[in-house]
Amino acid sequence: MPTAAVPLRLLDPDSAAQLTSAAHTLLAPFDGDPTPPDQHAHVPAAAAALSDGVRHACRPVDTPDGLYVLRGLPVDDASLCPTPGHWSAAGDAGALYDAVLLLLSTVLGTPIAWAGQQNGRFVHNIVPSPGHEREQTGASSSVLLSPHTEDAFHPGRAHLLVLACLRNPDAVATTAASVRRVRLARSDVELLSRPALPILPDDAYAEPEAYDGGPPPVPTLWAAEDGLTLRFDPAYTPLDQASAEHRAAYGRLADELARVSVAVTLAPGDILVLDNDLVVHGRVPFTARYDGTDRWLKRSSVRVPGRRTRPPAERSEHGYGQAALAAYR
Numbered sequence: 273m274p275t276a277a278v279p280l281r282l283l284d285p286d287s288a289a290q291l292t293s294a295a296h297t298l299l300a301p302f303d304g305d306p307t308p309p310d311q312h313a314h315v316p317a318a319a320a321a322l323s324d325g326v327r328h329a330c331r332p333v334d335t336p337d338g339l340y341v342l343r344g345l346p347v348d349d350a351s352l353c354p355t356p357g358h359w360s361a362a363g364d365a366g367a368l369y370d371a372v373l374l375l376l377s378t379v380l381g382t383p384i385a386w387a388g389q390q391n392g393r394f395v396h397n398i399v400p401s402p403g404h405e406r407e408q409t410g411a412s413s414s415v416l417l418s419p420h421t422e423d424a425f426h427p428g429r430a431h432l433l434v435l436a437c438l439r440n441p442d443a444v445a446t447t448a449a450s451v452r453r454v455r456l457a458r459s460d461v462e463l464l465s466r467p468a469l470p471i472l473p474d475d476a477y478a479e480p481e482a483y484d485g486g487p488p489p490v491p492t493l494w495a496a497e498d499g500l501t502l503r504f505d506p507a508y509t510p511l512d513q514a515s516a517e518h519r520a521a522y523g524r525l526a527d528e529l530a531r532v533s534v535a536v537t538l539a540p541g542d543i544l545v546l547d548n549d550l551v552v553h554g555r556v557p558f559t560a561r562y563d564g565t566d567r568w569l570k571r572s573s574v575r576v577p578g579r580r581t582r583p584p585a586e587r588s589e590h591g592y593g594q595a596a597l598a599a600y601r
């Protein structure tokens with residue numbers, strides 16, 4: 273898989289210092305608690321005060337790659353605590369970067385959280401966890417995390433996914449494949465644009481609230497104004513319910529996504545911004561260490577108000593009883 277040309281945006285030292293200092297200021301009154309109820313209230317003003325340098329670095333994804341890496345945020349490994357063994361054990365670990373991610377996410381759009389995922393936190397910890405090695409969730413390690421749209425089952429899913437790297441000692445790659453790079457016959461695009469199959473909630477979610485109706489069939493591809501977008505999560509799609517013709521087209525899309533996939537190896541301080549409507553992402557397999565030095569990412573999800581990259585029919589989906597909570601409502 274090529275590690276090629278991932279668009280890189282350098283955060284100049286002044287912008288990086290400004291972000292870090294704004295994050296410190298946000299955290300100061302809370303003594304490191306990463307989810308104080310009032311902290312979010314101060315984020316919009318703090319984000320609005322950030323310089324044009326930060327704002328420019330966070331401009332929308334502007335290539336068919338559907339992603340970019342922001343580089344330049346300092347991470348001092350010595351001042352970080354050991355990598356938590358599970359998201360639920362993270363507490364205020366790396367809280368400074370939670371605040372940095374909230375600030376950046378607020379420049380990008382509106383951060384969202386899920387009541388049923390990682391206790392409703394706006395910034396998730398992605399760490400390998402004992403007993404979860406073989407899952408299709410961010411807690412896995414020994415298996416390929418297959419390419420997926422984040423939270424594909426839900427109409428309120430993020431437009432942008434932000435992954436900030438705190439540790440990655442074994443240079444484990446995140447994978448990304450853009451639908452704007454695939455080559456498909458028009459007949460396949462047409463077939464995959466029909467709502468044929470549902471996408472079920474992934475294993476990272478707690479049991480949902482009750483909801484009415486069965487799983488809604490959704491299209492895999494959609495022709496948005498500025499090009500094709502996708503909603504793709506084969507691990508949670510009951511493909512055996514589709515016609516042979518549909519399955520074959522889905523398989524050709526999967527093959528094309530594999531062909532155009534790039535490996536993005538994040539280094540500490542790198543922040544990967546993925547357009548969740550253009551790009552599916554995953555992770556290569558690795559052996560977890562479980563000694564406090566493991567790979568550690570922080571993740572936030574962002575909605576971009578007014579974006580028109582999805583079929584209007586999505587708005588009537590029930591989302592399987594999971595609620596997406598927007599910050600600053």
Ligand SMILES: O=C(O)CCC(=O)C(=O)O
Pocket residue numbers: 398409410417422435445446447553554555569571
């Ligand atoms: O570990 C990674 O690089 C990506 C994991 C993932 O799919 C996610 O955090 O949404």
Ligand SMILES: [Fe+2]
Pocket residue numbers: 420421422553
């Ligand atoms: Fe993911």
